[in-house]
Amino acid sequence: MKLPKRPFIRPALISFGLAAVLGAVAWLNRVPQLPHAAPLQPAPAVQSEPQIPAPVAETTPGSPAVNTAAFKDQGVLAFVWQGLLYTLDGHTGEVKAITESGQALYPAWSHDGQWLAFVRVTDPQAQAGPLWIARRDGSQAHQVQGLPGPLGRRNFAWSPAADVLAVSTEKGLWLVPAEGGPRRAADQGGTAWSPDGKSLAYSVVLPFDPNDPESRSDALYTMAVDGGQPVKRIEAPQAGIILAGWWPDGKGLLYWVDPLHSNSIAADGLDLFSLRLGDTKPKALTISLVSPQWLSFSPQGRLLLVKGGGRIVWAGKSLAVIDVPAGSVQDLKNPAGSVSLDPSFSPDGRRIAFVAAKDLGHNVWGFKNPQELAAWVATRTLWIEDADGTKAHPVTSAGGGVYQPLWSKDGSRLLYVRDNALWMVEAEGGAPARVVDLLPAQKDLFGFYGFVTFSDQVAWFRN
DSSP, X not given: OOOOOOSSOOOOOOOOSSHHHHHHHHXXXXXXXXXXXXXXXXXXXXXXXXXXXXOSEEOSTTSXXXXXXXXXXXXXXXXXXXXXXXEEEXXXXXXXXXXXXXXXXXXXXXXXXXXXXXXXXXXXXXXXXXXXXXXXXXXXXXXXXXXXXXXXXXXXXXXXXXXXXXXXXXXXXXXXXXXXXXXXXXXXXXXXXXXXXXXXXXXXXXXXXXXXXXXXXXXXXXXXXXXXXXEEEEEETTEEEEEEEEOTTSSEEEEEEEETTOXXXXXXXXXXXXXXXXXXXXXXXXXXXXXXXXXXXXXXXXXXXXXXXXXXXXXSOEEEEEETTTTEEEEOOOOTTEEEEEEEEOTTSSEEEEEEEEOOOTTOOOOSSHHHHHHHHTTOEEXXXXXXXXXXXXXXXXXXXXXXXXXXXXXXXXXXXXXXXXXXXXXXXXXXXEEEEOSSSSOOSSTBTTBOOOTTTEEEEOO
């Protein structure tokens, strides 16, 4: 679905699980003429401008310039530049073009980093299209045949244990091996892999009176990938179920409940529930926006998320750490005058990286000009704190306008987006290094009421 273009402020699509549901959220809640925000002050001087080292290596003219030294021994990076999909190998320094034409979207690595799945379209404005699979060196690239309809950002996911994709469509759930054709596994989609890759969870809309669509109820099922009968785990009367994932130990499920299947309610955040397999009474954890980007598990099984309702991200958003089996929630304090966004647990679970940005309050719904939006974006700074919320401090050298910090495998560095480029910085501070530019030259940073994702352009295999 294409969104109508608007003068300056327009929403970006957010989605998870049943992509059609959340695509409708973005459509039904497209931004009208919005109230004006009060003018913002420039970012504090402490947010120093990062130095930009010259790229160490560049491929042939017309291809991306990359700083291979900055990414040395950091795994393999898949990124989209001028619509084409590339990989940067941190071990060899090689930059490889995976596609030669069209627009690539939503790159995703297989569990062993040997395969890439992505969507490839011919219309640069399209948000969904055919599914493609290729080896990491670009060989064996092929469009998957036999799948119904175009696919979007959250329609497919690799198994955590095998080279197999689960593909969720409006016409069912499919399993697609990296080498081979698709196999239909269930009549309906909205799916999540178990941590061991042996089971899938998915939601089903139960039969309902078409004259009373608000009476629809969803049921949550699990099934073994290698066969067997599906097991109904729970029903949500007159409500939708949107899967958030499994417990890290595979003993339970997380999901959002969407009352009356309401797109408008879903846009403002939903109650997140936890259900132990075999139980019939789920535990309500907290309310959060329906965004997988804002969920992060520690190795110990604790869930880190952004809590708070309301579709605007610059008000009422904070971090919480949840003991999922117990259902207990520990709220973490925001930096003064800020909201907390884009959280990520360190690989050892001892630290948290996140973005702090100025809290504009619930009465601000938009910006009267690009300069006001840019002023708020400039307040987005990188912070690190201990897992219990103590010792919170900014990484000032990272600068302003920070999005989606991710830890390196050894926890010594952070990869993040700034100025539509990927940067790497030491967790202890120091000058950041620009790794590679992304295109388009400027992404829509209003997004969906301030929510912006770069998962349509970047995927990082850290092993």
